[in-house]
Amino acid sequence: MERPQIEDNMEIKELFFSALQTALLNRPVKLELFSHLSDEDWQKLYDVSKDHGLLAVVFNTVTQLPNELQPPHDLKLNWIVSVERIHAKFGIQIKTAHSLSEYLQNNGVQMMIMKGLSLAPYYPDPSDREFGDIDIYTFGQFDLSNRLVQDRGVEVNMENDKHSVFRINGILVENHLIFLAFYMKVGRMINDYLQKICTPDKCHNVDGLLFPDADFNVIFLLRHLSSHFSKGRSSIRNVVDWGLFLINDFDKLNLSECEHILRETGMLTAYNVFTKVAADVLGTDFSKCYIGKPDEKLAAKVLNEIYETKLRNDHYNFVVTMKHTLSVLSGNRWKYGYLLPDKFWGEITWRSIRTGVKMFIEKIKIRH
Secondary structure: OOOOOOOOHHHHHHHHHHHHHHHHHOOOOOHHHHOOOOHHHHHHHHHHHHHOOOHHHHHHHHOOOOHHHOOOHHHHHHHHHHHHHHHHHHHHHHHHHHHHHHHHHHOOOOOEEEOHHHHHHHOOOHHHOOOOOEEEEOOOOHHHHHHHHHHOOOOOEOOOOOEEEEEEOOEEEEEEOOOOOOOOHHHHHHHHHHHHHOOHHHOEEEOOEEEOOHHHHHHHHHHHHHHHHHOOOOOHHHHHHHHHHHHHHHHHOOHHHHHHHHHHHOOHHHHHHHHHHHHHHHOOOOHHHOOOOOOHHHHHHHHHHHHOOOOOOOOOOHHHHHHHHHHHHHHOHHHEOOOEOOOHHHHHHHHHHHHHHHHHHHHHHHHO
8 A cells, every 4th residue: 555645745855864864874764754655655755865975875874774665676776886886986986086196296296176076085985976077186297287187088177267178087176276266355364264275284194095184174064055045956866965074073173263254254153054054954952063053044045055056057058057157146146245255246146147148158069
């Protein structure tokens, strides 16, 4: 007999967050949440896990369920195949990172990895942490590192003013000249600060790979999360990354310096709000992490916005592309000012329209 369907998406949301807490923080499985799932409910859980880049993480909780509460057979098989692909890709990515790091280091260039791969050790199974490309920084050796990659017969794209782009073993690598785009004042301030504090000796050496320290990540990850959120492209995985960072590295922070840079850049409200969002997703008390008091009402609005994020469709029609860009800008206007310090009209709007036009032209070139 088919199980009755869950009445609304709020229960799927609760189920999703509970599954994350079990998988990431070793919490007991809440069997009662899984006891009345219909086939459609299971599909919804699968879809939301996939949309937010946490398919492999949630599956770890699914494997702990008793046989009578397992998902439908076909869906479970599909889930298993998807997780195996995620793990296989991670294997290629980590191998590529080691190979590139060793090659550059043998030629006098130190390489630090940021974002995706550097956050994987926070996860109980690092291979569960999905990511697309590998972001690297070479401590002032940008030109030399690009030449070294080209010497191996790899084509290096230099069109972006923030980083070069190339592929190794099919994996996209972004080699950063700077950490953040320069077109916003706050971005320039944070970039100058990060370049000042980021040195090889401060990095964590994890199995031969250099990862950023806590003082770097607290502002870099926050700005990265904020940037994605401002454009309607953030995910629960970004929130999980932030929460796991705080759980693992908060006690390693230089708190006085952290508070100073957050206040100076106007990112303190965002810090407290996103920390509260992470607390709600992971069901964790982050009281010791707040600098002041978080705006709980705003945090609830932010969490709902992130959870409901839908992947953007790619448009080739110029009018549709620009209408979509303007619609996104209009819908995200409320995020600027109190939560995010960037200037909506002077720094965000004109840049987004310009980028939309550029992307449209590039897509037309690719098609033809």
